[in-house]
């Protein structure tokens with residue numbers, strides 16, 4: 001990054017790309033300086049913000065993104081792609097006064113009902129994309145909790161996941177084709193065949209790459225007719241382990257309801273009290289959608305597997321309550337905003353034979369550092385599951401103390417996951433927050449591959465420097 005070239009670079013952008021908006025005022029730079037990484041809240045409260053981007057560029061087309069990348073390469077100016085800003089792992093911290101490229105003006109939308117796909121510009125939010133689909137009678141089934149703010153390009157780049165993942169999959173399953181502008185400005189577009197045997201699957205290289213290999217400008221995803229029937233219900237179990245066993249058995253028998261959400265003995269308490277269920281038990285919420293007959297059959301099968309593990313059917317109310325409150329993150333954000341407070345949702349995955357230990361040990365390790373720890377399991381697979389470990393801490397000190405406690409909690413959580421067979425992140429990504437731990441998951445050789453690709457595509461290290469440890 002040549003900081004002295006930023007001014008000439010911006011002058012050239014204004015001269016050659018007059019349709020691209022250039023924001024340079026302090027207010028704009030401050031707004032873009034932070035996403036939703038908990039330490040960014042602490043830095044905001046601590047005083048003058050330490051990491052401001054030099055400017056923000058807002059292109060309108062893929063071609064303009066391509067020209068911007070060519071120019072940033074020529075002037076050796078570092079850039080950071082910016083989507084909805086809901087990233088939670090410090091993936092867009094402008095440590096070197098980089099220039100941000102906001103992709104939210106890329107808003108094209110097209111449905112191909114014959115192929116069962118829809119193509120959206122990288123700047124459409126999850127909610128905008130889904131609403132456009134719904135108006136035409138379709139859904140893609142992607143409902144992350146950040147549905148209103150995360151955009152397609154950001155969700156592709158972090159391999160995001162929504163609450164209906166058991167049926168519709170994760171972003172990496174949903175994407176059918178991609179358009180990406182490489183760091184040298186070249187535009188990569190994938191063929192739209194359903195499968196190819198002509199080399200590695202290149203779209204997967206950009207999925208989860210968090211921008212280090214290029215800027216995603218459009219994505220084509222699989223779509224489905226809007227469900228004929230949707231149904232929610234709850235089961236209680238005596239403990240987390242028997243509920244996990246019920247889930248494992250129906251998933252491995254290929255029964256895939258849309259929503260699976262298991263609250264452990266602690267996170268279940270407010271729900272147990274609210275609905276007057278058995279004290280000390282855990283709650284499993286199951287949501288189904290699709291053809292009416294399919295929903296009915298899945299319900300019958302899930303009931304059979306749950307009852308085999310002692311599950312007790314509780315009807316619809318807890319599931320409907322979850323559905324209506326599913327976007328609320330108030331408690332976490334209140335702790336982030338609190339002087340000396342901090343909070344985060346750490347999400348890791350593990351194979352079935354480790355997930356119970358990962359959950360138990362992470363809870364045990366975090367409890368002494370926190371005022372409370374909530375744990376639930378909401379994404380499950382044939383071979384394993386992920387667990388959310390949501391911690392809230394109050395140090396009683398200032399924002400520096402809050403930041404220190406945050407780092408301690410994050411480190412404790414990730415090291416405990418790795419030590420028990422879990423990984424670093426299931427879907428929030430690495431950003432800069434978790435970059436140091438990636439070698440423990442991928443090994444030296446894995447990091448060597450990621451770095452070699454980075455060096456080949458971005459030899460000057462200009463795009464999202466430091467993210468994913470690259």
Ligand SMILES: Cc1cc2nc3c(=O)[nH]c(=O)nc-3n(C[C@H](O)[C@H](O)[C@H](O)COP(=O)(O)OP(=O)(O)OC[C@H]3O[C@@H](n4cnc5c(N)ncnc54)[C@H](O)[C@@H]3O)c2cc1C
Pocket residue numbers: 035036080081082083084085086087088090091092103122143144145146149150151152153154155156157158159160161162163210211212214215216217329427428429431464467
């Ligand atoms: C309240 C809350 C709830 C959340 N719930 C979920 C959830 O349910 N599921 C989930 O998966 N995540 C969740 N997240 C995390 C976050 O929403 C996701 O990581 C999301 O995919 C980020 O998208 P974004 O558009 O906001 O990206 P940004 O925050 O703008 O960027 C994230 C990273 O991707 C890079 N990037 C952005 N756009 C592009 C692009 N077009 N091309 C290349 N790189 C790009 C950025 O440089 C950055 O490194 C949540 C976050 C919050 C704050």
